[in-house]
Amino acid sequence: MKSEIIAVGSEMLTPWRQDTNSLYLTEKLNEIGVTVAFKTVVGDRRKDLVGAIRTALGRTDILALIGGLGPTEDDLTREAVAEALSLTLRRDATQVAALHARAATWRIPMPSNNLKQADVLEGAALLPNPNGSAPGQWLDTKFAAYRKLILLLPGPPGECRPLFDAECIPRLRAVLPVRSIARRTLRAAMIPESQADKLLAPIYTTYADVETTILANAGDIQLTLLCSKSNAADARQRVDELAGRLEEALEDWLYSSDGETLEQIVLYYLGLRQATLAVAESCTGGMVSERITSVPGSSRSFLGGVVVYSNELKTVFANVPPELIAQYGAVSSEVAKALANGIRLRAGATFGVGVTGIAGPTGGTELKPIGLVHIAVSDAQKTESVERIFRGDRTRIHQWATQQTLDLVRRRLR
Amino acid sequence: MKSEIIAVGSEMLTPWRQDTNSLYLTEKLNEIGVTVAFKTVVGDRRKDLVGAIRTALGRTDILALIGGLGPTEDDLTREAVAEALSLTLRRDATQVAALHARAATWRIPMPSNNLKQADVLEGAALLPNPNGSAPGQWLDTKFAAYRKLILLLPGPPGECRPLFDAECIPRLRAVLPVRSIARRTLRAAMIPESQADKLLAPIYTTYADVETTILANAGDIQLTLLCSKSNAADARQRVDELAGRLEEALEDWLYSSDGETLEQIVLYYLGLRQATLAVAESCTGGMVSERITSVPGSSRSFLGGVVVYSNELKTVFANVPPELIAQYGAVSSEVAKALANGIRLRAGATFGVGVTGIAGPTGGTELKPIGLVHIAVSDAQKTESVERIFRGDRTRIHQWATQQTLDLVRRRLR
Numbered sequence: 001m002k003s004e005i006i007a008v009g010s011e012m013l014t015p016w017r018q019d020t021n022s023l024y025l026t027e028k029l030n031e032i033g034v035t036v037a038f039k040t041v042v043g044d045r046r047k048d049l050v051g052a053i054r055t056a057l058g059r060t061d062i063l064a065l066i067g068g069l070g071p072t073e074d075d076l077t078r079e080a081v082a083e084a085l086s087l088t089l090r091r092d093a094t095q096v097a098a099l100h101a102r103a104a105t106w107r108i109p110m111p112s113n114n115l116k117q118a119d120v121l122e123g124a125a126l127l128p129n130p131n132g133s134a135p136g137q138w139l140d141t142k143f144a145a146y147r148k149l150i151l152l153l154p155g156p157p158g159e160c161r162p163l164f165d166a167e168c169i170p171r172l173r174a175v176l177p178v179r180s181i182a183r184r185t186l187r188a189a190m191i192p193e194s195q196a197d198k199l200l201a202p203i204y205t206t207y208a209d210v211e212t213t214i215l216a217n218a219g220d221i222q223l224t225l226l227c228s229k230s231n232a233a234d235a236r237q238r239v240d241e242l243a244g245r246l247e248e249a250l251e252d253w254l255y256s257s258d259g260e261t262l263e264q265i266v267l268y269y270l271g272l273r274q275a276t277l278a279v280a281e282s283c284t285g286g287m288v289s290e291r292i293t294s295v296p297g298s299s300r301s302f303l304g305g306v307v308v309y310s311n312e313l314k315t316v317f318a319n320v321p322p323e324l325i326a327q328y329g330a331v332s333s334e335v336a337k338a339l340a341n342g343i344r345l346r347a348g349a350t351f352g353v354g355v356t357g358i359a360g361p362t363g364g365t366e367l368k369p370i371g372l373v374h375i376a377v378s379d380a381q382k383t384e385s386v387e388r389i390f391r392g393d394r395t396r397i398h399q400w401a402t403q404q405t406l407d408l409v410r411r412r413l414r
Numbered sequence: 415m416k417s418e419i420i421a422v423g424s425e426m427l428t429p430w431r432q433d434t435n436s437l438y439l440t441e442k443l444n445e446i447g448v449t450v451a452f453k454t455v456v457g458d459r460r461k462d463l464v465g466a467i468r469t470a471l472g473r474t475d476i477l478a479l480i481g482g483l484g485p486t487e488d489d490l491t492r493e494a495v496a497e498a499l500s501l502t503l504r505r506d507a508t509q510v511a512a513l514h515a516r517a518a519t520w521r522i523p524m525p526s527n528n529l530k531q532a533d534v535l536e537g538a539a540l541l542p543n544p545n546g547s548a549p550g551q552w553l554d555t556k557f558a559a560y561r562k563l564i565l566l567l568p569g570p571p572g573e574c575r576p577l578f579d580a581e582c583i584p585r586l587r588a589v590l591p592v593r594s595i596a597r598r599t600l601r602a603a604m605i606p607e608s609q610a611d612k613l614l615a616p617i618y619t620t621y622a623d624v625e626t627t628i629l630a631n632a633g634d635i636q637l638t639l640l641c642s643k644s645n646a647a648d649a650r651q652r653v654d655e656l657a658g659r660l661e662e663a664l665e666d667w668l669y670s671s672d673g674e675t676l677e678q679i680v681l682y683y684l685g686l687r688q689a690t691l692a693v694a695e696s697c698t699g700g701m702v703s704e705r706i707t708s709v710p711g712s713s714r715s716f717l718g719g720v721v722v723y724s725n726e727l728k729t730v731f732a733n734v735p736p737e738l739i740a741q742y743g744a745v746s747s748e749v750a751k752a753l754a755n756g757i758r759l760r761a762g763a764t765f766g767v768g769v770t771g772i773a774g775p776t777g778g779t780e781l782k783p784i785g786l787v788h789i790a791v792s793d794a795q796k797t798e799s800v801e802r803i804f805r806g807d808r809t810r811i812h813q814w815a816t817q818q819t820l821d822l823v824r825r826r827l828r
Contacts (some may be wrong), residue, residue, distance in 0.1 A: 013440065014444075014638075016437070016627060016629050016638065017627075017629065018670035024429070027429035033748035037459075038427075039549075040452060040455075042451075043451060048473070055469050059465060071632070213431075215431060223664065285704055285706060285708065285712075286701055286703030287704050289700030289721040293699025293700060293721070293812075294808070296700075297776070298723075298724045302723055303723060304720065304724060304731070305719045305720070305721040306719070306721070307707065307719040307720070308423075309707065310713070313692075313718040313761055316761065317760075347724075348731045349731065350727065362711070394710055
């Protein structure tokens with residue numbers, strides 16, 4: 001079954017705002033065996049919208065329209081669907097009463113404009129929207145003699161997504177052939193992209209019935225495996241078999257077999273060992289701490305950290321001897337090690353981490369170029385460091401260095 | 415002039431990847447007076463792509479196709495445009511030679527598949543792509559008797575964007591009526607969204623010739639004003655006049671008159687005063703430091719910070735007396751002030767900042783609910799704190815608290 005998602009709203013045709021609901025809907029549609037073949041963004045112009053609806057119905061079986069259900073003059077989705085399919089709109093009395101009741105609860109007068117939210121397409125079912133005033137609509141109809149399913153969904157994500165889950169998915173399931181979906185997400189850190197491709201493509205391309213998607217970010221690769229079968233056990237078996245082969249190929253680059261983030265894995269290992277962590281970072285400016293503390297419950301294993309930009313603070317907070325900085329420079333493996341060791345002792349943590357480098361855009365030299373980073377991990381037994389040179393702008397170097405830091409901690413804890 | 419952007423690639427029809435090139439192109443197109451009326455994402459299926467191209471040419475004047483110019487079997491944009499417009503493709507000898515030279519430089523054998531990147535649409539000009547192997551194409555043609563401009567652009571952002579700037583913008587300028595664009599971005603912090611709307615809408619709606627876009631994030635509002643006229647001075651005058659009225663209405667919520675970020679403004683004020691800053695954060699987990707250090711050159715004014723999750727580290731790194739924590743609790747204005755003051759003294763900074771709160775998802779009580787945050791700013795004269803309760807999940811509370819912290823520093827420095 002092929003579907004199209006049309007996001008309605010002129011604001012999504014500016015340089016600053018993107019439709020994101022379609023990503024959510026795509027995931028949910030894929031899970032019930034529906035492919036998204038087209039995504040379209042169209043502004044709040046009736047003629048454009050009518051045309052886009054007709055185009056979509058001419059090329060797909062299921063059309064989800066997101067947005068344009070509100071009370072303003074710019075909200076035209078109901079009217080446009082009616083025009084595209086030559087249907088009438090009737091004003092639903094129950095819905096009108098609900099709108100009045102809603103206004104009364106909030107003690108606000110109701111503009112007459114609001115009532116258009118009670119307009120229902122001929123033959124459509126209203127889909128209750130507990131999070132907003134505009135209900136969704138479900139229309140099982142024909143276009144050019146073919147059966148079409150048309151879904152009208154409110155635009156705000158907090159309304160669109162719960163309504164889609166509660167009202168549309170069960171209706172789609174009832175109409176579509178039964179499919180069972182198995183899914184797995186593997187993640188690997190710091191493997192070069194070209195190497196990952198060379199390792200993995202020969203494996204996953206032999207599994208034509210498993211859809212494999214690879215996403216690469218700074219030092220992070222995420223593989224998502226998706227298999228849809230009429231039988232749940234078959235789907236699960238195929239995904240697990242492929243996952244097993246990919247995991248083997250990824251060796252110790254693999255850090256997650258079921259979608260966990262690198263910071264979650266680091267915290268998981270720390271928890272297992274009942275160990276604690278403290279961080280002294282310079283060039284990453286707090287990003288290491290920030291990623292770790294983004295995980296709920298991180299306070300059990302993460303004691304804290306210091307962001308030591310100035311040389312003085314490296315001494316004040318992580319006991320780095322000023323002579324060491326004078327001798328080797330702030331960006332050196334010696335200082336990274338001293339940061340890791342110093343913060344560990346100062347914080348009373350099991351493990352200490354030190355990061356120092358040059359994020360740019362200035363400050364590089366021939367010997368110490370922009371992107372050079374030294375990272376060290378320390379415990380009571382030993383302190384080890386690595387040196388890396390990352391490419392890209394300041395943000396990119398922050399991201400790569402943070403990822404490398406977390407991966408180094410993971411490898412040490414494993 | 416109306417345009418459509420078609421992003422080509424099945425990966426953008428998954429739940430994980432979004433087209434972002436179109437945002438860049440939209441900004442650049444708007445600047446030369448071209449509206450984006452539709453955005454479409456289509457997968458690597460020739461039939462779908464041919465249909466989408468015909469639909470686009472039927473409803474807009476300018477069509478930008480992004481992606482599908484590579485050497486693989488999935489790269490079908492050239493072929494699809496040829497089919498949609500019944501044009502032939504010819505293999506360009508110079509381009510073939512360039513591909514061979516490129517392969518030779520990299521000392522890799524060239525698969526014959528690669529040569530399709532030298533295929534040129536009948537009547538099209540090749541657009542050099544210094545950052546990749548597939549050149550772009552520019553086609554000034556007719557479709558159903560109307561003049562149409564068709565742009566073929568490579569998909570990787572690092573190729574698409576420079577090629578669009580260098581090759582397409584000048585060609586479009588030469589063809590389109592001369593328009594001059596004036597633009598301004600105003601930003602305001604911590605103003606409630608509904609209040610911003612009530613204050614601003616009555617003003618900007620009276621400027622029909624200035625396009626005003628409002629983006630709201632956690633505690634941040636960004637207003638972009640755009641005016642396109644045949645005369646540059648007229649456009650500038652209208653934008654500046656509207657900006658002046660909006661700035662007045664925003665009073666001291668306004669922090670930026672030309673698009674600067676809040677962290678840039680804080681660093682700007684610190685630089686003016688030759689002052690330095692140090693931060694002790696608990697519930698924001700490093701996000702305050704991270705935002706500040708994302709600005710190039712921040713090391714001149716930002717000495718560093720500490721992320722003090724545990725009570726012990728609040729004492730070790732920011733001199734917070736353990737008795738104070740025992741008496742008032744870690745989340746209290748007293749501890750926020752002690753953090754601000756302590757970090758200032760420890761770091762030897764002009765200003766110290768302390769943040770403590772409950773980001774959730776657990777740890778809230780009736781008296782101290784999730785979202786409660788105390789923030790303090792300290793200098794040699796005084797230490798002041800505010801209390802806020804933010805709503806949303808952990809990430810959202812991190813973001814709001816960080817924004818509030820930076821805004822508090824801005825107000826203190828102003």
